[in-house]
Amino acid sequence: MTYQAHFKVWRGDKDGGRLVDYEVEVNEGEVVLDIIHRLQATAAPDLAVRWNCKAGKCGSCSAEVNGRPRLMCMTRMSVFDQAEIVTVTPMRAFPVVRDLVTDVSYNYATARAIPAFVPPPGLKPSEYRMRQEDVDRVQEFRKCIECFLCQNTCHVVRDHEENKAVFAGPRFLMRVAELDMHPLDAAAEAGIDRKRAAQEQHGLGYCNITKCCTEVCPEHIKITDNALIPLKERVVDRSYDPLVWLGDKIRRRRGDTERH
Structure with missing residues (x-):
């Protein structure tokens, strides 16, 4: 027809x-x-x-x-x-x-600002072992084809050009979440705090979980439910739980003492 x-x-x-x-x-x-x-x-x-x-x-x-x-x-x-x-x-x-x-170069610049996966010390790639549950959890985010539709529909980016300097957007906060939940990522041992970076460098707090990014994803990735909300929960635990806060402060103080 x-x-x-x-x-x-x-x-x-x-x-x-x-x-x-x-x-x-x-x-x-x-x-x-x-x-x-x-x-x-x-x-x-x-x-x-x-x-x-x-x-x-x-x-x-x-x-x-x-x-x-x-x-x-x-x-x-x-x-x-x-x-x-x-x-x-x-x-x-x-x-x-x-x-x-x-011109989507903003997205590539943002991607470069996120530290890559840090290999676990003392293990060769052939020696990596993960539970299937952990593989399944991070594999969902690997389906991203970087169409940037989620970035485009996110009102924090779409309606406020000035936010691009401080907000990574859903695609890249999802990347931070993926690395943070990866059981083999040794970022902490390398001095990289992915939760702190998500909040302080990549603007996680700007996201108000409206799920518009999830709605337009052609790969049907549950960006909000499976990446952004869990990342927010882990950041809140790190930032506001008094025991976690005290432990972080003690570890940082010990680290400063050892360096000096």
């Missing part, structure tokens, strides 16, 4: 732009990215769009379709009424480069 759809696609660059109307053919089984490609082949050969795999695994074709952050390659045209106007705009939380392409 073929029909003509009415699309509105944002065209412009960092200096501004507007929605442009297009009438375009839609065939049965197609996704929004198919239609964008058809526009490039017909009415808008200079339309800029980022994409790669067209299989929902590279995270490149993130955009907003009718105001909702989505992967264009995973958004089927069948979810829209044939008479419905389909509006495609770039991710709002990041600066526009051109048309549907945004």
Whole structure:
């Protein structure tokens, strides 16, 4: 079945732009990215769009379709009424480069600020052992394809540009949570306090667990329930439990004494 759809696609660059109307053919089984490609082949050969795999695994074709952050390659045209106007705009939380392409370098800079997994001392990688329960728990977060839809929909980033300097966003707080719960991560032995960093460097306190990040995740990762809330609970225990606070203070004092 073929029909003509009415699309509105944002065209412009960092200096501004507007929605442009297009009438375009839609065939049965197609996704929004198919239609964008058809526009490039017909009415808008200079339309800029980022994409790669067209299989929902590279995270490149993130955009907003009718105001909702989505992967264009995973958004089927069948979810829209044939008479419905389909509006495609770039991710709002990041600066526009051109048309549907945004500058997501903030995310890569944030990723570099998070210390990587610290191998346990005295063990070779072939000697690592973990319970299946722990493997399952952290493996969920490894499904992330870094489409940055969660970053885009998070209102702390989306509505407040100034927060980017102090807030890592759900994708990277999830990364901190993953490392903090990893049973083999030896960050503490290396002098890295992931809980303290989550609160003081990565802005965990800015997250108010609205679950909007979870709602748009194409991999269906339970970002809020399984990563952010547990991380907040561990940070609260560390920051406000008087016994934990006293133990931390004694350990830091001993460490300072040993260094001197």
